[in-house]
Amino acid sequence: MPSRRDAIADDLRDQIATGRIKPGERLPSEVHLASQYRVSTPTLRNALAVLQVEGLVEKVHGKGNFVRRPLRRITYVGGGRTPDTQTAAHAALSVTVHTTRTRARGHLATLLKVPTSSPLTEFLCLSHEGERPHSLARIYVPCDLVPAAALRESLSYEGVMTRLARLRPPLAEVRERVSVRLPTPEETSTLRISSALAVLAITRQMADTAGRVVEAALLVLPGDRADAVFTTHYVIDERATEG
Structure with a gap:
């Protein structure tokens, strides 16, 4: 059974892949997402960290988390x-x-x-x-x-x-x-x-x-x-x- 961290990462990954969250779009605040998924803020941040490592999400200091635009390989x-x-x-x-x-x-x-x-x-x-x-x-x-x-x-x-x-x-x-x-x-x-x-x-x-x-x-x-x-x-x- 996937952990809460992985389940959140899977859900956000699916929203990005299907275009429900578009490239360049700012994600809701970490506090809001933690409340939405009913987890602690550290657990939510761990889920976002998974997506950051995959290159799907980037955290901009002082601005929040954004869906990354596709990068040229x-x-x-x-x-x-x-x-x-x-x-x-x-x-x-x-x-x-x-x-x-x-x-x-x-x-x-x-x-x-x-x-x-x-x-x-x-x-x-x-x-x-x-x-x-x-x-x-x-x-x-x-x-x-x-x-x-x-x-x-x-x-x-x-x-x-x-x-x-x-x-x-x-x-x-x-x-x-x-x-x-x-x-x-x-x-x-x-x-x-x-x-x-x-x-x-x-x-x-x-x-x-x-x-x-x-x-x-x-x-x-x-x-x-x-x-x-x-x-x-x-x-x-x-x-x-x-x-």
């Missing part, structure tokens, strides 16, 4: 590509890029296989749907591969990707690690998501033919709007199929 395509913002499905996404110099420390030094404090160029890429943050990518490249002039240029996201493809040596290996975790406080604030919403965290290393890591990327995609696709191509030995 973003697809990460494995094998060295970045979140795809070029397809028609993602045409409404825009990306801002902030470029700066930093130093390799801790995890970054390990990822890029460089001594601690080695100079790096960081590309901080934040995608938006309208005014709403959508996903976050931090791309790190050794400074000797990025001319100082690049820091003074105002490049689009596509421009950054094109520039990096020209600057780095030919790639020989791309290694990606995908995990699911809760967001950090900084990610929660930057992406304006619930601290209880799981994110898809992708760590990517790119190495050239000499084995040098020429790029490392840390990608954060909120779980309510992200998919990851990995395709493996097999080489078929035609000789083995003959005869």
